[in-house]
Amino acid sequence: MILRTLSLPIMVLFCVGNLYAAEPGLLTDKNISSVEERRILVSIEDEYAKLDVQESKIKTREMQLKTLEAEVDKKIAAMQQLRNELVILLDRKEETEGERIAELSKIYEKMNPQKAATLIKELDDQLAVDLLLGIKKKTAGKILDNLDAETATELSKAFTEIPVKNNSGT
Template sequence: MFNIFDKNAIDLASKDDTVFNFAEPNLAQAAIEIDDKAHEYDKNQNTEELNKIIQSIKNDSENIVKDEKIYDRNIKDLPNVGCISYIKREFSPTEVDILKSLKQRREELENREQELLFKENTIQLTKNQIIERLSTLQLLKDELQVIIRQYDTKEGEKNAKLVRIYESMKPKEAARIFEEMQLNVLLEVVEKMRETRLAPILASMEPFKAKEITVALVNRRKSIHN
């Protein structure tokens, strides 16, 4: 602790590289009085008188020193654990270790907070990218559905024309063409034909082919209803 009655301590307190300071003006005033009396002593060379003066000031200051707030000389070397304006004593090694441990823990928590913030930003960025990708896919899906509807419409119109053509043909002529067509293409036509027009054509076809068309047509209609 700083002792205002120690001449070396008083000299040390005046140096720029220390953090010693008087917290209250009455201590500072006491030191000034000591200094003034010391100069008086230098003039009078009266040791006994000087000792009486110093003892008198010391006795008057003892009650003040108990409550005075003075800066610790090592405060600038302590870890930053908050706002410390003054302390009344030096920290013990155990206390210094505790403060250093608290400082280390605080730094770890700050680093952890930064890591969590980075991960949160990364997750949010990824989420935004996924949302953007889904929006793009939805647009493509809508465009594809439009194209499919347009294709189905054109195919329906084309099949309707074929149906009208085959219905207007003679049964034997239509039967000869049907026997050469692939089954999947043929089904698209015959299922749209009127039964009164289709029956004579099937009767004019080879029995095996006519049976194949009939079975496929029945199964196709069952799958649609199911």
């Protein structure tokens, strides 16, 4: 039924193409009886040549894409490794800073409260709070008592706030 609806040139093209694909040497000058068949055969050969070129280009492009994909995968793995190393370094840094702040807190704890208050007033608020957190409450109270009211209030407010760590890397 489908064959009835196809036009004669398309059927010839289909049949000749199948013959050529099955056995390329089958279609020779001896087997071609008309100029029309010759024209169709040349057209089919041109199409096969174009398809071969296209297939070759596609295969080349696929190889390039696979190579690029492998490179991207390597770079992602390297970046992940660097990220992991950075996280480890940041953890070590925080740990070391915590140890140093604890040591510094002990030093401030042993100081005269008035002298400690003078020094703490000049520090960054977060560092001052961290130091006060490491000092005994009674000594921290004496140090805050020796600060001016505004600084003592700011540090007291900061003292009550709980910092939130941002794990997104920003």
